[in-house]
Amino acid sequence: MSPSTALLTDHYELTMIQAALASGHADRRCVFEAFARRLPDGRRYGVVAGTGRALEALRDFRFGEEEIAFLAEHEVVDRPTLDWLADYRFTGDIWGYAEGEVYVPGSPLLVVESTFAEGVVLETLFLSILNHDSAVASAASRMTAVAHGRPCIEMGSRRTHEESAVAAARAAYLAGFASTSNLEAGRRHGIPTMGTAAHSYTLLHDDERQAFATQLQSLGLSTTLLVDTYDVTGAVELAVELAGARLGGVRLDSGDLVNQAFEVRAQLDSLGATGTRIVVTSDLDEHAIAALHAAPVDAYGVGTKVVTGSGHPAAGMVYKLVSRENGAGQMEGVAKASKDKASVGGRKYALRRRSAAGLATEEIIGIQEQPADDGDDRTLLVPLVERGEVVAPTDVHTARAHHERARAELPQSALRMSHGEPALPTTYLDDWS
Amino acid sequence: MSPSTALLTDHYELTMIQAALASGHADRRCVFEAFARRLPDGRRYGVVAGTGRALEALRDFRFGEEEIAFLAEHEVVDRPTLDWLADYRFTGDIWGYAEGEVYVPGSPLLVVESTFAEGVVLETLFLSILNHDSAVASAASRMTAVAHGRPCIEMGSRRTHEESAVAAARAAYLAGFASTSNLEAGRRHGIPTMGTAAHSYTLLHDDERQAFATQLQSLGLSTTLLVDTYDVTGAVELAVELAGARLGGVRLDSGDLVNQAFEVRAQLDSLGATGTRIVVTSDLDEHAIAALHAAPVDAYGVGTKVVTGSGHPAAGMVYKLVSRENGAGQMEGVAKASKDKASVGGRKYALRRRSAAGLATEEIIGIQEQPADDGDDRTLLVPLVERGEVVAPTDVHTARAHHERARAELPQSALRMSHGEPALPTTYLDDWS
Incomplete structure (x- = not known):
């Protein structure tokens, strides 16, 4: 009971x-x-x-x-x-x-x-x-509306009470989010969960090459590599060198996301990784998502703003x-x-x-x-x-x-x-x- | 376990x-x-x-x-x-x-x-x-600081996730709140709980007199009567007529709280109810509490703003x-x-x-x-x-x-x-x- x-x-x-x-x-x-x-x-x-x-x-x-x-x-x-x-x-x-x-x-x-x-x-x-x-859900619905079909991923668990986090994942999914980082929301409500790696994974290793190589080896080429721990351009080059054109995705979590998305897309394409997706995270809200629509972004990871109702x-x-x-x-x-x-x-x-x-x-x-x-x-x-x-x-x-x-x-x-x-x-x- | x-x-x-x-x-x-x-x-x-x-x-x-x-x-x-x-x-x-x-x-x-x-x-x-x-707790601490010893009562359970509500009551109490409306916070953390009546109690009865009389009879003269369902002046007069000078308190939940507090205090005093406390509620935050310090208010009931971190x-x-x-x-x-x-x-x-x-x-x-x-x-x-x-x-x-x-x-x-x-x-x- x-x-x-x-x-x-x-x-x-x-x-x-x-x-x-x-x-x-x-x-x-x-x-x-x-x-x-x-x-x-x-x-x-x-x-x-x-x-x-x-x-x-x-x-x-x-x-x-x-x-x-x-x-x-x-x-x-x-x-x-x-x-x-x-x-x-x-x-x-x-x-x-x-x-x-x-x-x-x-x-x-x-x-x-x-x-x-x-x-x-x-x-x-x-x-x-x-x-x-x-x-x-009211905030999430605005986000998915302006995302115009690009997937939104709820990843705000750490920004709200641990049980609110499960309910927030449910409410965001209700309003069109594609998935959540929250495992309990997966278990309790049958919502798809996803996740890749944090900066700590890169920092744990002696260098970025070792971190990327081990992540790719364990999680497969479809994984998403976090490329902003040190230098984005160098990391993207390294990622494609190690994974080849079948690399699943790269994640940007800082800086000017619109400009960086254009640069990274051009770099990925020039390296032949035309199918590699760009995931952006970093304090996104519905206004940031709307602004990012102009950029070659494939998915939005949304944290604080969705779980706290965007204001x-x-x-x-x-x-x-x-x-x-x-x-x-x-x-x-x-x-x-x-x-x-x-x-x-x-x-x-x-x-x-x-x-x-x-x-x-x-x-x-x-x-x-x-x-x-x-x-x-x-x-x-x-x-x-x-x-x-x-x-x-x-x-x-x-x-x-x-x-x-x-x-x-x-x-x-x-x-x-x-x-x-x-x-x-x-x-x-x-x-x- | x-x-x-x-x-x-x-x-x-x-x-x-x-x-x-x-x-x-x-x-x-x-x-x-x-x-x-x-x-x-x-x-x-x-x-x-x-x-x-x-x-x-x-x-x-x-x-x-x-x-x-x-x-x-x-x-x-x-x-x-x-x-x-x-x-x-x-x-x-x-x-x-x-x-x-x-x-x-x-x-x-x-x-x-x-x-x-x-x-x-x-x-x-x-x-x-x-x-x-x-x-x-960070929001609550500012509120209790500007309350300068007047008790703050946490009553925001309905404005946040049902489990966050229990944690919020705990955090507010940690930061100097005197009590909470949340019963589970009382049970789980040993925080004093309190509460009186809502507008629905008054509306349930055929008139305010019947509502006040039955509340006083059941909960005792020390209870707090909610006096803004119809007309504040009439309700205060009725409250003292029914309870006498030993009435515990009256609650104001709408309108201009500063001015009303002065008016109600004067009215209570003129009726001999000099010990009757005035509790104010209605979207209070630390700024409202600071402004109310000038008014003859005895306690603050704080809801949404404390449980959501005041912005x-x-x-x-x-x-x-x-x-x-x-x-x-x-x-x-x-x-x-x-x-x-x-x-x-x-x-x-x-x-x-x-x-x-x-x-x-x-x-x-x-x-x-x-x-x-x-x-x-x-x-x-x-x-x-x-x-x-x-x-x-x-x-x-x-x-x-x-x-x-x-x-x-x-x-x-x-x-x-x-x-x-x-x-x-x-x-x-x-x-x-």
């Missing part, structure tokens, strides 16, 4: 349950929704990621003996609440945007229908997963109570009125309006009812959990295929790197009442 | 071992060092965090049957390498800055002495942990081979010459130069030898692992105490929020040769 995820939770979720149990309101039927009020500055769209991981975490969300013992010892909540938690199973329904879907401000990414107590306790864990994974490490999603049962047993929309943070009450439904040619044009959000499909549209909320049972796929491969399709529907403007409006305007069909 | 950490590693660490085993250089004695080439823009110092977690991860760094089976199935490395990995135990020595120590550019934060293969395979995991935890989610540490055995069996310094990324070869030793009054003045780094202590200085590298055995404390409480002492030694300029030079100049005593 997997370890419990139940304590990956904020203290106040449990004290709210205690107070609601005491007040007799814990069982009121409620709708919680996760959404982003805005996109990070400069972004045209976001990518929903982490849904599959969230559903797996839901399966493991159990307060077992150890969790209850901790809560009791530290008097986090009272005995009736501990008893309630010990029996906790989510029995409600969850809808959401399919993992890999594109979103804009206000898109109802997750809709949780359950009692108050069953739904509120999932807030922290669901947001942790969605905010992290969507931040990475936006959290997607800014919130999880809000939007509707609940009233004293008369009827559902009614609710929303806070806090300055700058007001939200739209009422259960949401969402439709991606598309032209007859299949081009996405608008995000239509219905309040309390499903907007009418005019024939070419796409319903965005799909069932994820029915009466507590996960009913949607949780694997990254399905999400990756979905993202490719969803992004292909977007207008060209969505893929621009310049600042601008969201790719799709958000239209609310009705105010809640 | 804890799960293995061995696959939280980059693919190329293992292929380098394969090539080094084949070349006969895998057993060369080596020194790897972790350090930061520079501090994030605007920072005067960094805080070493994650050392204890890294040492615990080292204990669990074992290639068991499942790990070997994955590597074999996916042909990551060859059979001799799999056999070597299956027997892997780190048997070398590690020194490092004590967890919680302050650092500047070039500070040798971790010094790993072992064979090449034993040391290189730890690169990714050690950097993941140190880069993440130090990024959080710098990775500390930028690297792990470099700086010295290795040569063909004659003697150790020699090595360093790459890559543009913009050149490093200083040779095993480092570090001393914090202090005045007679105990004020830190300089980071002295000796190459291949320990700098001489002039009587008031402090040696920075302490033994962490001896012949494979962890010999240093790994708990956060020791690190927290160490950080408090180390920060107190820094000159006043270190705590300025404005951009500027590192708090201590880094002086290399000698070039390696």
